[in-house]
Amino acid sequence: MTVKHGLQAVTVAVVAGLLGLLIWKVAHQEKGVKLGAGRTPPAPQFALSRLDAPGKLALASLRGKVVVLNFWASWCVPCKSEAPRLEAAWQRYRDKGVVIVGVDAQDFSGDAKHFVQKYELTYPNVHDGPGDVLPKYGVTGFPETYFVDRRGRLVGDRVAGEITAAKLTAGIQHALQS
Amino acid sequence: MRLAALLLLALVLAAPAAASEQHPTLGELEGEVMCPTCKTTLDQSSAPIANRIRRFITTRIAAGDTRSEIKQKLVAQFGPAILAEPSRHGFNLLAWVLPFVAIGLGAAVLAWLVWRWSRRREAASAAAADSPIDPELERRVDDELARFDA
Numbered sequence: 001m002t003v004k005h006g007l008q009a010v011t012v013a014v015v016a017g018l019l020g021l022l023i024w025k026v027a028h029q030e031k032g033v034k035l036g037a038g039r040t041p042p043a044p045q046f047a048l049s050r051l052d053a054p055g056k057l058a059l060a061s062l063r064g065k066v067v068v069l070n071f072w073a074s075w076c077v078p079c080k081s082e083a084p085r086l087e088a089a090w091q092r093y094r095d096k097g098v099v100i101v102g103v104d105a106q107d108f109s110g111d112a113k114h115f116v117q118k119y120e121l122t123y124p125n126v127h128d129g130p131g132d133v134l135p136k137y138g139v140t141g142f143p144e145t146y147f148v149d150r151r152g153r154l155v156g157d158r159v160a161g162e163i164t165a166a167k168l169t170a171g172i173q174h175a176l177q178s
Numbered sequence: 179m180r181l182a183a184l185l186l187l188a189l190v191l192a193a194p195a196a197a198s199e200q201h202p203t204l205g206e207l208e209g210e211v212m213c214p215t216c217k218t219t220l221d222q223s224s225a226p227i228a229n230r231i232r233r234f235i236t237t238r239i240a241a242g243d244t245r246s247e248i249k250q251k252l253v254a255q256f257g258p259a260i261l262a263e264p265s266r267h268g269f270n271l272l273a274w275v276l277p278f279v280a281i282g283l284g285a286a287v288l289a290w291l292v293w294r295w296s297r298r299r300e301a302a303s304a305a306a307a308d309s310p311i312d313p314e315l316e317r318r319v320d321d322e323l324a325r326f327d328a
Contacts, residue, residue, distance in 0.1 A: 007287070073227070075226040075227050075230055076226070106214040106215055106227055106256070107227070108230065108234065108255055109255065111230070129255045129256045129257060130214075130256055130257030130259060130260075131214060131256075132257070
């Protein structure tokens with residue numbers, strides 16, 4: 001009888017332990033920043049290898065500037081369409097304290113470098129092969145664009161999918177005025 | 179003689195594994211590499227990045243890379259999560275060890291239950307053999323037998 005109760009207790013303890021582990025995992029899963037409804041959470045930090053130059057680029061080093069964060073991949077079709085638009089915005093706003101940063105993720109770095117050359121992108125682009133930064137922002141697909149104000153806070157809404165020139169301009173203006 | 183047979187068996191079993199390491203096929207690696215965007219193995223995915231990784235693997239096989247070299251190159255690009263199997267280091271080692279621990283524990287519990295059950299049956303049989311027959315039952319059996327004989 002005692003042994004039977006002991007076995008039952010061990011079984012219950014094992015099941016409870018596994019359940020606890022599952023709950024902990026779900027509770028600690030990164031869901032990304034919450035945007036919209038006037039929220040301005042701090043932009044999650046990262047330091048990633050540059051595709052267009054040696055060394056790394058840290059988001060923290062751009063504090064004091066408005067940053068347009070564009071997540072992309074070379075195999076993503078809409079990313080190809082919006083690339084010239086982002087380059088045009090970079091040329092237009094670079095002297096006004098705006099930096100466009102491309103974050104190439106889940107991609108071969110060689111393909112990404114080829115993409116940067118092909119579309120003649122001169123704004124900084126970094127490589128996140130494993131896609132470690134994606135869950136921090138809650139990126140659900142490519143392309144996706146975020147706006148960071150001078151204080152390092154995310155402002156406005158994320159733009160999921162190919163960004164239009166109008167949305168890009170509106171996002172930059174909003175971040176500049178924040 | 180027995181040792182030689184064992185060595186021969188080990189060689190026979192190891193030969194295909196060594197060949198697979200030296201000359202991997204796309205089909206084999208498709209089941210061992212993950213698609214980074216869809217979180218399934220490559221053989222389950224037709225996503226653009228899965229197709230691109232397939233092309234990469236095909237190119238590396240043609241270039242003469244071993245299975246380990248191809249995997250290392252993929253890990254360098256996409257991180258360790260690109261591999262379907264967890265690594266055999268650190269916390270991930272648990273994923274390899276725990277199933278065997280669970281099987282061992284399960285087998286031990288099962289063996290103990292079987293042993294206890296067989297002991298109970300033996301004890302019950304012995305008790306039944308030792309117990310005297312109920313006089314009333316004996317009388318009824320005699321009556322039935324007598325009636326049968328008649």
